[in-house]
Amino acid sequence: MDDNEIKRLRKQSVLKTIDEATLRLLVSDSVFEHRYTICKSCEKYDDQYGRCKMCGCFVKYKTKLKKSYCPLHKWDKVND
Numbered sequence: 001m002d003d004n005e006i007k008r009l010r011k012q013s014v015l016k017t018i019d020e021a022t023l024r025l026l027v028s029d030s031v032f033e034h035r036y037t038i039c040k041s042c043e044k045y046d047d048q049y050g051r052c053k054m055c056g057c058f059v060k061y062k063t064k065l066k067k068s069y070c071p072l073h074k075w076d077k078v079n080d
């Protein structure tokens with residue numbers, strides 16, 4: 001095994017670890033769509049900036065995180 005092969009395998013291993021860590025943090029596409037649809041129709045959604053007026057978060061990102069929750073209890077965090 002030469003140096004390039006070792007570098008390639010290390011890079012592959014690092015990327016796999018990042019992928020796995022990301023999957024642990026993010027919700028599925030269907031959960032994201034469900035949450036995002038609720039937010040976009042919420043009276044506290046700021047359509048101009050894409051932010052929640054209650055918590056100030058950018059809704060497009062907030063709704064992707066498993067541990068996020070709506071301050072008005074319209075949707076909840078996801079437990080593994």
Ligand code: SF4
Nearest residue numbers: 039042044052070074
């Ligand atoms: S997080 Fe809750 S309060 Fe904020 S915009 Fe979404 S549904 Fe509305």
